[in-house]
Amino acid sequence: MAKEVKLVGFWASPYVYRVEWALKLKGIDYEYLEEDIINKSTRLLELNPVHKKVPVLVHGQKVIPESCVILEYIDETWEQNPLLPKDPHERAVARFWAKYGDEKLLRPSWKAMWSIGEDKEKAIEESIEALEKIEGELKGKKLFGGEGIGYLDLALGWIPYWLPVEEEVGGMQILQEEKFPAITAWMNKFLSHPMIKETLPPRAETLVYFKKRGETFYNRYYLKEKEN
Ligand SMILES: N[C@@H](CCC(=O)N[C@@H](CS)C(=O)NCC(=O)O)C(=O)O
Numbered sequence: 165m166a167k168e169v170k171l172v173g174f175w176a177s178p179y180v181y182r183v184e185w186a187l188k189l190k191g192i193d194y195e196y197l198e199e200d201i202i203n204k205s206t207r208l209l210e211l212n213p214v215h216k217k218v219p220v221l222v223h224g225q226k227v228i229p230e231s232c233v234i235l236e237y238i239d240e241t242w243e244q245n246p247l248l249p250k251d252p253h254e255r256a257v258a259r260f261w262a263k264y265g266d267e268k269l270l271r272p273s274w275k276a277m278w279s280i281g282e283d284k285e286k287a288i289e290e291s292i293e294a295l296e297k298i299e300g301e302l303k304g305k306k307l308f309g310g311e312g313i314g315y316l317d318l319a320l321g322w323i324p325y326w327l328p329v330e331e332e333v334g335g336m337q338i339l340q341e342e343k344f345p346a347i348t349a350w351m352n353k354f355l356s357h358p359m360i361k362e363t364l365p366p367r368a369e370t371l372v373y374f375k376k377r378g379e380t381f382y383n384r385y386y387l388k389e390k391e392n
């Protein structure tokens with residue numbers, strides 16, 4: 165019988181794992197549907213006609229795109245193991261940092277991986293600056309969510325696994341243990357969680373995939389940008 169909850173995803177996408185982790189933490193039974201994000205299926209184009217991206221959550225007849233929007237939907241629909249704090253201000257703070265992480269760290273660190281020269285240096289600098297701010301927010305806490313993994317841990321949960329991959333592929337250093345002790349401790353704690361450990365893809369495959377994607381981006385966008 166078809167499952168009521170379906171997740172359309174892609175195995176190497178940091179955005180998709182946020183949702184998988186949330187579903188698992190809530191103990192929700194779901195069907196995972198793998199998407200080819202290069203040759204997108206009509207299923208994806210119909211489910212997410214606006215952005216045409218994964219993840220997409222399908223709950224019965226309801227379709228929800230955008231990973232952080234999905235996290236909130238999951239948290240409001242299934243109340244067990246809450247992800248967001250109860251207090252409205254704390255909720256706002258968690259949402260603020262989730263958005264900050266996407267805009268100020270995820271994007272520049274991705275760009276740093278495939279650009280060169282001054283552009284790469286600038287993107288690395290931006291990423292380090294963002295990490296400094298996140299370090300300040302985390303100081304004194306083991307997890308962003310307090311005792312257990314919460315919304316912000318999931319939203320930033322790409323950092324412990326994907327950022328070191330980006331560093332290796334891009335031949336660069338962004339994370340530094342001495343500079344970011346709170347983030348380093350949080351990364352280790354997050355990665356040692358049995359459910360997180362179990363769900364992450366094999367590192368070697370992710371490295372190969374990111375190298376390929378990095379080249380595509382470099383050729384397709386970066387060189388073109390430079391020509392114009
Ligand atoms: N803001 C979106 C970003 C999702 C996203 O960028 N997904 C990538 C996979 S990592 C994708 O589907 N890319 C396809 C494309 O860009 O055409 C979210 O949080 O869900």
